[in-house]
Amino acid sequence: HHKEVLDYQMNDWNFMKIICITKFLCKKFKEAARGTAESKLSFKNLNETAHPDMVSLWEAEEALAQANRLDDPTAMDIYE
Numbered sequence: 001h002h003k004e005v006l007d008y009q010m011n012d013w014n015f016m017k018i019i020c021i022t023k024f025l026c027k028k029f030k031e032a033a034r035g036t037a038e039s040k041l042s043f044k045n046l047n048e049t050a051h052p053d054m055v056s057l058w059e060a061e062e063a064l065a066q067a068n069r070l071d072d073p074t075a076m077d078i079y080e
Contacts, residue, residue: 047055061078068075 050058065075065078
């Protein structure tokens with residue numbers, strides 16, 4: 001009887017997670033969309049005020065990190 005009760009509880013819990021996940025994912029998507037807009041604005045402001053030489057340096061560092069990330073995961077440390 002205990003096994004049946006536990007199985008019922010676990011199945012009910014999993015079912016409820018599936019039912020509620022849509023609302024959760026919609027909320028997270030809206031948060032991510034707002035964050036993307038804020039990030040784009042911040043990037044635009046930084047890009048407009050930064051010295052062109054610095055922008056070129058950052059682009060070169062980013063390209064190098066992307067090229068080396070499979071062989072050396074620490075190459076991505078420039079983003080921290």
